[in-house]
Amino acid sequence: MEEKKESLNFIEQIIEEDLASGKHNGRVLTRFPPEPNGYLHIGHAKAICINFETAKKYGGTTNLRFDDTNPTTEDTEYVDNIMKDIRWLGFDWNGEALYASDYFGQLYEYALDLIRKGLAYVDDSTPDEIAAMKGTPSEPGKSSPFKSRSVEENLDLFIRMKNGEFADGTRVLRANVDMTSPNMLMRDPIIYRIKKEHHHRTGDEWCIYPMYDFAHGQSDSIEGITHSLCSLEFIHHRPLYDWFIEKLGIFPSRQIEFARMNVEYMITSKRRLLKLVNEGYVSGWDDPRMPTISGMRRRGYPAAAIRTFCDKAGVARRENTIEINLLEACVRDEMNRTSQRAMVVLDPVKLVITNYPEFEIEYLEAENNPEDPDGGHRKIAFGRELYIEREDFMEDAPPKYFRMTPGADVRLKHAYILRCTGVDKGSNGEINTVYATYYSDSRSGSDTSGIKPKGTLHWVSAQDAMECEVRLYDRLFTVPDPVRDEDTDFLSFYNKESLRTLSGARMESGLQHCKPGDQFQFLRQGYFCADPDSTPGHLVFNRTVGLKDSFAKEVKS
RNA sequence: UGACCCAUGGUGUAAUUGGCAACACAGCAGAUUUUGGUUCUGUUAUUUUAGGUUCGAGUCCUAAUGGGUCAACCA
Numbered sequence: 001m002e003e004k005k006e007s008l009n010f011i012e013q014i015i016e017e018d019l020a021s022g023k024h025n026g027r028v029l030t031r032f033p034p035e036p037n038g039y040l041h042i043g044h045a046k047a048i049c050i051n052f053e054t055a056k057k058y059g060g061t062t063n064l065r066f067d068d069t070n071p072t073t074e075d076t077e078y079v080d081n082i083m084k085d086i087r088w089l090g091f092d093w094n095g096e097a098l099y100a101s102d103y104f105g106q107l108y109e110y111a112l113d114l115i116r117k118g119l120a121y122v123d124d125s126t127p128d129e130i131a132a133m134k135g136t137p138s139e140p141g142k143s144s145p146f147k148s149r150s151v152e153e154n155l156d157l158f159i160r161m162k163n164g165e166f167a168d169g170t171r172v173l174r175a176n177v178d179m180t181s182p183n184m185l186m187r188d189p190i191i192y193r194i195k196k197e198h199h200h201r202t203g204d205e206w207c208i209y210p211m212y213d214f215a216h217g218q219s220d221s222i223e224g225i226t227h228s229l230c231s232l233e234f235i236h237h238r239p240l241y242d243w244f245i246e247k248l249g250i251f252p253s254r255q256i257e258f259a260r261m262n263v264e265y266m267i268t269s270k271r272r273l274l275k276l277v278n279e280g281y282v283s284g285w286d287d288p289r290m291p292t293i294s295g296m297r298r299r300g301y302p303a304a305a306i307r308t309f310c311d312k313a314g315v316a317r318r319e320n321t322i323e324i325n326l327l328e329a330c331v332r333d334e335m336n337r338t339s340q341r342a343m344v345v346l347d348p349v350k351l352v353i354t355n356y357p358e359f360e361i362e363y364l365e366a367e368n369n370p371e372d373p374d375g376g377h378r379k380i381a382f383g384r385e386l387y388i389e390r391e392d393f394m395e396d397a398p399p400k401y402f403r404m405t406p407g408a409d410v411r412l413k414h415a416y417i418l419r420c421t422g423v424d425k426g427s428n429g430e431i432n433t434v435y436a437t438y439y440s441d442s443r444s445g446s447d448t449s450g451i452k453p454k455g456t457l458h459w460v461s462a463q464d465a466m467e468c469e470v471r472l473y474d475r476l477f478t479v480p481d482p483v484r485d486e487d488t489d490f491l492s493f494y495n496k497e498s499l500r501t502l503s504g505a506r507m508e509s510g511l512q513h514c515k516p517g518d519q520f521q522f523l524r525q526g527y528f529c530a531d532p533d534s535t536p537g538h539l540v541f542n543r544t545v546g547l548k549d550s551f552a553k554e555v556k557s
Numbered sequence: 558u559g560a561c562c563c564a565u566g567g568u569g570u571a572a573u574u575g576g577c578a579a580c581a582c583a584g585c586a587g588a589u590u591u592u593g594g595u596u597c598u599g600u601u602a603u604u605u606u607a608g609g610u611u612c613g614a615g616u617c618c619u620a621a622u623g624g625g626u627c628a629a630c631c632a
Contacts, residue, residue, distance in 0.1 A: 127630060136559085185627075193630035212632045236626075314570040315570085318564065371595070453591085
């Protein structure tokens, strides 16, 4: 094998340097730390891939840790969905899922330690006062009058905070760092607050809860996380992250920040996604148009395609917006290899083959997947009356139209070559029936006709085919970046045609036994998957993504 | 009027760490094709600017410009 010069992303470079220097004895442990207060989306998928795949590459593992330090917003309901989504994406964490709340006791001890070292104090100021004393990014803050309390008084007050002697919001514990720091986060950040609320795991055991900065890094440290990979927005937290580790003298996890991934036509703001759901722009968090993992799953995006997409998007530290067509290319590439072919006519028009025996039915052999030699074959019914796609007939066709048009030859996939002989139109000009004759010696597999038509159409037997519902999904927004302008409501870019429902589609009858989640390529149409809304008598298919269509492109120009 | 991060084809990411700027997707042109799909071939297009160090700079230094981030008892 040729020696391949594999290029490393900057995180891998750091890890390889650590490996080379013998840091942590070559151990690599990462973590994925979701807050259980919402659904995972494409941005999380990226973070999941980076954390799990990076660790795996270096023989390490990844912890799943729920960052559940705010009882007001968090709930067990989200925990289960998050675990389901991560597993579906194809990743498995180290042992049981972990929780920051498991460390509340230890975190409390750390706080006591800081107080004893004179590095934390109880502040009785109101939230407004604390905010006012914080200063601004360009002006230094001012010290709280409570900053100089004695260790004994701080200890006493903090223990009483913990014992529930004070009302919510009346006191906080702050780290004693530097009110003049240009980094706002170093200006004596609040590390504990009083919240007499029920926690989804610890119940009513605690009435004080640590803030993110006093929970995340310490949790990393407790678990022995070697590389704590997070997005760029936490970069200003790193000095604090390191400060706590140093002052507490605990295991030195290292925080490394990467740029989060943005994708055209997708938004990831929890607030905005919630608005789409609550105001009925989509059917729910798993609407196939949503950028949530559950939405993409229902849409039919294969997990492997999402993983490939995240890999191909790369990892760096600059702002980025990935083109949606990269995602679609990954989805097509995966589904082309894996999905069974089927013939479904989305917008049917009747076709009668006038020289074909009236009551005859032939069963023709069709390959299930030309990309898969072991994919096998199936039989499909053929007869005198068929349905073809309405847009596959044109009475007055331009020269490069290779489909059904009077006087022209065209191949029916897996079947015969036809010559279009005429058309029957209603009074309004609508096409009712297309007429053709067939060449009996042109049957697929035993074609001796010598005719080479330019076009091949998909079709279904009028007698054998069954009705189904097809949902055509398109981008949720009319512009690639609907949130670029703060002054314009992103909903003004909502794509009203992002869902088109077709109720009269006709599918080859073999499809009737498919189960929700089954994926197909509908010949010449695109990739589809059976939706959970399907019932035995009424199948519903979602269009995952269309086929590349160079004809449509040509027509447009 | 502060601090921090970032700047390479249309998009994204590389460049063996100072030595001929490449890969993927997109685009364009062609070949193949019983899916206007797939596959294959070819092709267009790239280092923000100005200085400096150096035999040599995408890479190092300085500045400018542009973009991003930071003032929740959220994470």
